[in-house]
Amino acid sequence: MARAPRYQMIYNDLLSRITSGELPKGAQLPSEADVARQYGVSRMTVRQALDLLGTQGHVIRRQGVGTHVADGAHPARRLNRLRSFAEEIADAGGEVTSRTVREETAPAPPDIATAFGITPGDHANRLTRVRLVGDAPAAYQDAWIPYAVAPSLCREPLLDGSLYRTLTDRFGVRIRYADQTMTASLLTEEQAAHLAAPPGSPALETRRTTYDSDGGIVELTCSWTLPAFPFLLRIDAE
Numbered sequence: 001m002a003r004a005p006r007y008q009m010i011y012n013d014l015l016s017r018i019t020s021g022e023l024p025k026g027a028q029l030p031s032e033a034d035v036a037r038q039y040g041v042s043r044m045t046v047r048q049a050l051d052l053l054g055t056q057g058h059v060i061r062r063q064g065v066g067t068h069v070a071d072g073a074h075p076a077r078r079l080n081r082l083r084s085f086a087e088e089i090a091d092a093g094g095e096v097t098s099r100t101v102r103e104e105t106a107p108a109p110p111d112i113a114t115a116f117g118i119t120p121g122d123h124a125n126r127l128t129r130v131r132l133v134g135d136a137p138a139a140y141q142d143a144w145i146p147y148a149v150a151p152s153l154c155r156e157p158l159l160d161g162s163l164y165r166t167l168t169d170r171f172g173v174r175i176r177y178a179d180q181t182m183t184a185s186l187l188t189e190e191q192a193a194h195l196a197a198p199p200g201s202p203a204l205e206t207r208r209t210t211y212d213s214d215g216g217i218v219e220l221t222c223s224w225t226l227p228a229f230p231f232l233l234r235i236d237a238e
Helices: 006-019 031-038 043-055 084-089 109-117 165-169 190-192
Strands: 061-062 066-069 096-107 123-133 135-144 175-186 202-212 217-225
Touching: 006 031, 006 043, 031 043, 043 061, 109 135, 109 175, 109 217, 135 165, 135 190, 165 175, 165 217, 175 217
Parallel strands: none
Antiparallel strands: 061 066, 096 123, 123 135, 135 217, 175 202, 202 217
C-alpha cells in the first residue's frame, strides 16, 4: 500500500488535534518553521497541510498574524472520491445523523422508471432523509433504489445508517462509480421546512446516478444542501 504524502499525514494529525479539542477554537498554531521542525519536513510541506486545513474551514490564516483554529466553521465535503455523505463529512471533522422523512416501496414515477428500465408504476425503493451535521440540518436527500437491487431495503434498518454500506454488505452490490451534476436552486416549502430555512432559500442541488460493476444503476439521488456546508474539490495541475 502506498504511503500517504507527508503533508497529508501532517494534515490528518492537526485535524485530529482540532476535532478532539486539543487545539480549541481560536487557538494559535505554531509557526510554519516550528511545525516543520516538529515533523521533520520542509516549510513547503507544512504550507500544503495548512492550506488544506484553511480551504476546508478548519483554520484561518492571516499574513503577519499567524494561523488560528477557526471558530465554528462548518466542515466542507471533498468530492475526490465516491463516498457517502457521512464519510465526506467525517473526513472534515463533522458528525452526521439522519432524520427519516419517508422509507417506502412506492410506484416509480416516469423519469425514475425510464432510468431503471422498468414500467412507470412498477415498485422501487424510496428513501428520503434529512442529514444533520451536529444538530444543524445540512441536506435534504431523496433517493430511489431499484427494487430488484435491494428487495427488503425498506423493511430493515440501514447498516450504521449508511445506504452505501447497506447496499454493499447486505445486498452484495459492488459500487463502481457515479455521475453527478450540481446546480444552484431554491428550496421548496417542503424542503425548507425540513431544513429549518425560509422557502425560496438558496441551495446546491445535486443529482447523482450510481452504477455497479456491471454498469447497472443502483441508486438515483437528488440532494439539496445548504450553502453553510460547501463542497471542496481539489484540482491538480498537469
